[in-house]
Amino acid sequence: xxSSSADSFNIRDFLRLDMFPHFLCPGCGHGIAMxxxxxxxxxxxxxxxxxxxxxxxxxxxxxxxxxxANTFHVTHGRPLSFASxxxxxxxxxxxxxxxxxxxxxxxxxxxxxxxxRRNLNMTCMMLNNEVYGMTGGQASPTTSEARYTTTSxxxxxxxxxxxxxxxxxAGASFVGREVTIHLPDLKDLLRQGLAxxxxxxxxxxxxxxxxFGRKNNLGESPEMILSQKSRMRPSSYGSVDGNxxxxxxxxxxxxxGILSRNERPEYGDTYRKHAADIRALKSGK
Amino acid sequence: MCPGLFGKLYCRHSELSDTxxxxxxxxxxxxxLNVDSMTPSDPMNxxxxxxxxxxxxxxxxxxxxxxxxQGHTVKQSEVHGxxxxxxxxxxxxxxxxxxxxxxxxxxxxxxxxxxxxxEGLRWINYLDKNNGTFIADTQHIVPPFxxxxxxxxxxxxxxxxxxxxxxxxxxxxxxxxATAIASEIGNYRVSNTVLLGTLSTVLDFPLDLWRRVIGExxxxxxxxxxxxAFEAGRRWAEEARKNGMAPDQSPVIVPDDQPQPxxxxxELVLTLEWCKGCDICVKVCPERCLILNSEHKVELTNADxxxxxxxxxxxCPDFAIDVIKTPHEPQTGMSx
Ligand code: SF4
Ligand code: SF4
Ligand code: SF4
Numbered sequence: 001x002x003s004s005s006a007d008s009f010n011i012r013d014f015l016r017l018d019m020f021p022h023f024l025c026p027g028c029g030h031g032i033a034m035x036x037x038x039x040x041x042x043x044x045x046x047x048x049x050x051x052x053x054x055x056x057x058x059x060x061x062x063x064x065x066x067x068x069a070n071t072f073h074v075t076h077g078r079p080l081s082f083a084s085x086x087x088x089x090x091x092x093x094x095x096x097x098x099x100x101x102x103x104x105x106x107x108x109x110x111x112x113x114x115x116x117r118r119n120l121n122m123t124c125m126m127l128n129n130e131v132y133g134m135t136g137g138q139a140s141p142t143t144s145e146a147r148y149t150t151t152s153x154x155x156x157x158x159x160x161x162x163x164x165x166x167x168x169x170a171g172a173s174f175v176g177r178e179v180t181i182h183l184p185d186l187k188d189l190l191r192q193g194l195a196x197x198x199x200x201x202x203x204x205x206x207x208x209x210x211x212f213g214r215k216n217n218l219g220e221s222p223e224m225i226l227s228q229k230s231r232m233r234p235s236s237y238g239s240v241d242g243n244x245x246x247x248x249x250x251x252x253x254x255x256x257g258i259l260s261r262n263e264r265p266e267y268g269d270t271y272r273k274h275a276a277d278i279r280a281l282k283s284g285k
Numbered sequence: 286m287c288p289g290l291f292g293k294l295y296c297r298h299s300e301l302s303d304t305x306x307x308x309x310x311x312x313x314x315x316x317x318l319n320v321d322s323m324t325p326s327d328p329m330n331x332x333x334x335x336x337x338x339x340x341x342x343x344x345x346x347x348x349x350x351x352x353x354x355q356g357h358t359v360k361q362s363e364v365h366g367x368x369x370x371x372x373x374x375x376x377x378x379x380x381x382x383x384x385x386x387x388x389x390x391x392x393x394x395x396x397x398x399x400x401x402x403x404e405g406l407r408w409i410n411y412l413d414k415n416n417g418t419f420i421a422d423t424q425h426i427v428p429p430f431x432x433x434x435x436x437x438x439x440x441x442x443x444x445x446x447x448x449x450x451x452x453x454x455x456x457x458x459x460x461x462x463a464t465a466i467a468s469e470i471g472n473y474r475v476s477n478t479v480l481l482g483t484l485s486t487v488l489d490f491p492l493d494l495w496r497r498v499i500g501e502x503x504x505x506x507x508x509x510x511x512x513x514a515f516e517a518g519r520r521w522a523e524e525a526r527k528n529g530m531a532p533d534q535s536p537v538i539v540p541d542d543q544p545q546p547x548x549x550x551x552e553l554v555l556t557l558e559w560c561k562g563c564d565i566c567v568k569v570c571p572e573r574c575l576i577l578n579s580e581h582k583v584e585l586t587n588a589d590x591x592x593x594x595x596x597x598x599x600x601c602p603d604f605a606i607d608v609i610k611t612p613h614e615p616q617t618g619m620s621x
Binding site for chain 2: 010209
């Protein structure tokens with residue numbers, strides 16, 4: 001964990017101040033994730049002009065609107081598709097996708113696996129709060145079993161998606177997970193994801209306090225965020241190269257940190273090289 | 286019982302500041318070499334100290350077993366129950382033809398084996414000033430209670446002396462970075478066995494017996510590692526004796542006379558229009574200096590308590606708290 005830039009980072013430099021206070025419910029973890037993302041951007045000294053933030057629909061998608069940069073609020077489930085076009089056309093931009101569990105895994109599930117497969121240079125921050133918060137608390141693909149939602153009134157019986165395992169299997173070259181309470185760690189993870197050349201998928205375990213927390217009697221905002229500690233396993237239990245080396249020692253805990261990482265070819269590079277080759281071939285004729 | 290002992294301090298690692306080095310040299314020169322001057326005592330008293338989790342008990346069990354196998358009467362007593370990881374642990378080992386009391390009187394320990402530097406210093410008054418041997422790892426493990434002032438830049442209560450500065454209290458001293466040696470071998474945790482290796486060079490026990498007892502006292506998977514560590518500790522002591530002290534290789538310990546760093550000051554700026562009263566900052570502040578007021582907005586109750594740790598700033602989902610580092614003049618919290 002590195003927090004040496006904490007003294008100089010001022011989040012207000014990155015916000016559209018006239019839109020504040022933001023619309024998120026009191027204690028919603030998405031605000032904390034947003035701070036981590038902006039802090040990582042600050043540390044990497046990415047100019048705002050070179051920043052393109054694409055977000056989908058949902059509470060998670062809304063946070064893009066508060067960031068003072070090039071932001072693009074698009075249709076439900078498709079931020080990765082819009083971002084793919086953007087990253088291909090403008091390789092000079094740092095493309096960041098902010099999406100939620102429902103947006104990314106349900107409506108946009110198809111787009112997500114193909115974005116991972118192509119390995120285009122962009123960073124996808126998926127805020128996982130286990131529920132469709134904005135639309136009234138329906139069950140999402142990551143709603144844990146036995147949790148109550150408006151569409152699982154007697155407890156959810158569907159198995160969940162492990163988004164990180166899915167991203168790894170689909171080919172994302174950088175996959176990580178972190179919780180909001182470990183904010184400096186989350187910032188470090190996002191920074192590494194942003195600096196990685198290729199598709200970085202980062203799952204942030206966030207809290208929906210008003211809808212999910214209330215329905216499941218998980219306590220008030222402080223209790224919810226503090227309980228993240230008991231549900232998580234720190235990354236130090238993984239090996240240096242990011243592979244998981246041990247089994248969880250407690251049931252219901254998830255590993256955090258960098259879960260997998262490789263340096264396979266970035267699609268934009270491959271595409272441009274291919275196009276140049278063809279062009280050369282044609283002009284040679 | 287104790288062969289060739291040296292009125293010297295052997296140490297290893299990194300650089301010493303100039304002043305510290307000359308101090309060390311001065312104090313070394315004041316001492317005359319008294320090789321073999323130590324009269325073996327009966328019973329022989331070995332005090333093993335360290336902090337929880339380092340393996341003090343394992344070391345003392347090995348030693349006690351060795352003594353037993355050599356036909357001595359042995360008494361070993363230890364205090365460990367209160368020491369969770371990081372707390373102080375010590376063990377008295379006394380052996381000889383007849384041992385009455387299980388504990389070592391002050392000033393009567395023939396050997397102190399310290400697995401942690403400051404623990405060694407804490408117990409140094411137990412060492413026999415004229416004949417005692419002091420063997421210590423120079424690694425520092427700073428306990429949480431040494432950091433009661435949590436303000437950034439504040440001094441910890443963990444004070445240390447340079448190896449040279451303890452010379453007046455010890456007849457022979459070995460200060461080695463056993464933890465670094467152990468890490469080189471493959472696992473910092475075998476630093477206790479490295480120290481056993483050094484200890485074995487000052488006790489008159491057969492080498493193969495040491496190896497056998499260590500092999501029987503450690504988990505089977507780690508026998509090789511521990512034996513390597515044991516050899517490394519022996520080799521270190523033998524080389525140190527051969528080369529004499531190496532002043533350019535002493536532990537980096539901050540000398541006491543260095544300028545004291547100033548504590549940082551922080552100001553808490555609260556943006557009340559943004560606060561939604563979620564209570565997170567109130568519950569996560571380690572100093573408990575935030576509350577929600579009657580309007581359900583955050584309020585700083587005691588600015589003096591705030592250490593500027595930024596946890597409230599980081600975890601406020603509404604960016605309503607800014608912790609601002611200010612020049613060295615304490616200020617109270619204010620709202621904007
Ligand atoms: S509904 Fe849930 S996820 Fe959406 S803003 Fe409120 S707490 Fe956050
Ligand atoms: S964490 Fe932020 S929003 Fe919540 S009570 Fe504290 S200052 Fe207000
Ligand atoms: S910075 Fe915030 S959390 Fe830390 S002590 Fe001060 S008020 Fe408490």
